[in-house]
Amino acid sequence: MSIRTLSFGCRLNAVECEKISAMLSGVIDNAILVNTCSVTAEAERQCAQTVRKLSRENPNAVIFVTGCGATRNPKLFSNISRVFVIDNTDKMNLPVYIAAIKNANIDPKTSRIDVFKSNEDRLSKKFIRVQNGCNHDCTYCITRFLRGPNLSYSYDEILSDARAAVANGFYEIVLTGVDTASYLRREKGQLFMLADLCAALLRDVPEMRHLRLSSIDPASPEVPKIIALMKENMRFMPHLHLSMQAASNPILQLMRRRHNADKLRELVRLADGKVSFSADIICGFPGETEELFNETAEVVREMGLINVHAFPFSPRPGTVAAELPNQVNRAVSKNRVKIIYDIVAQNRAKFMQSQIGKTVSVLVEENNTGRTPDDIDIKISGATIPNKTICDVEITDIENDKFIGLRV
Secondary structure: OOOOEEEEEOHHHHHHHHHHHHOOOOOOOOEEEEEEEOOOOOHHHHHHHHHHHHHHHHOEEEEEEEHHEEEEEEEEOOOOOOOOEOOOOOOOOOHHHHHHHHHHOOOHHHHHOOOOOOOOOOOEEEEEEEOOOOOOOOOOOHHHHHHHEEEEEEHHHHHHHHHHHOOOOOOEEEEEEHHHHHHHEEEEEEEHHHHHHHHHHHHOOOOEEEEOOOOOOOOHHHHHHHHHHHHHOOOOOOOOEEEEEEEHHHHHHHHHOOOOHHHHHHHHHHHHOEEHHHHHHHHEOOOHHHHHHHHHHHHHHHHHHHHHEEOOOOOOOOOOHHHHHOOOHHHHHHHHHHHHHHHHHHHHHHHHHOOOOEEEEEEEOOEEEEEOOOOOOOEEEEEOOOOOOOOEEEEEEEEEEEEEEOOO
């Protein structure tokens, strides 16, 4: 008897699947849980396609569908056989799941899973949610409407999750959320923010060998504090993925982002070569002329970004950006994506060459592969190393955009 889970989109969805599965276990048996994404129309389409396939392959299974896609467009899923849509606001509410089955007059004991293949990675690291929701109003984003306002979880809950992770052999922990940088609590009468949270975990969980952050807003005043903490504590992996989106000030204003190009340059100055950066970039945002795109491209080059998630702008109905004038031709947007990737490839090659000969701490995942502190793939030569092992590795070479290394 088990709850099988499938998540789309952000890592927060995967973390939520774990928590919902634990909540349902022992109460509802043999059910499938799908946590959906709505960041683009294509993401919603893929979620619905997968749920229909699961329903065909498992005609006797109870299937719960939740997440942003199901919340924004429940009709995509509600007419599929034995599928129960759970709104984001109720996803951690056990009675809602029980009532859904009861109201459909289905005996959960008859639920049977015949075919199930998960797309979940067999990770050696553990993702822990620290925050949910967002209080900002970026003009392109639909997620903030579907996740609700910022909610930061208590330090006691996060600490308990971290200690449980290391007790289960996960020595690298990644903190995640919708807007992780906005983490804010009042603990013991004092404001407790993201940098405070990271410092406290490094202090209170000494068995944790590596701490990482998922995507972070470059406008947050916490980012300089995070960089300082990374530079002074070797257990805090020195890499930041910025939810940057653009680096042209006029476009950032149209997006209602809270940073500008000078802020990005300031973060690189503070890092002083000891912290590396990657970023999300939207290409072809409404009003992005060739000149304004070139401003973003130049900052990407200046910052030395070593990785990027670049994608063409996709208008989401219900957002301000979908109605903005001067929409950019999609072919132009796609070409700009290619230009950004080409620049980042040059940055990455230069950075990787500078790392040869260095010894770094690596979390081993599968088949003697792992990730360096700067979040670059590395293949470790020699004898087989068990998954989840953290070991020192000398970088000896580069092959197919990956490091080659030897355990020392």
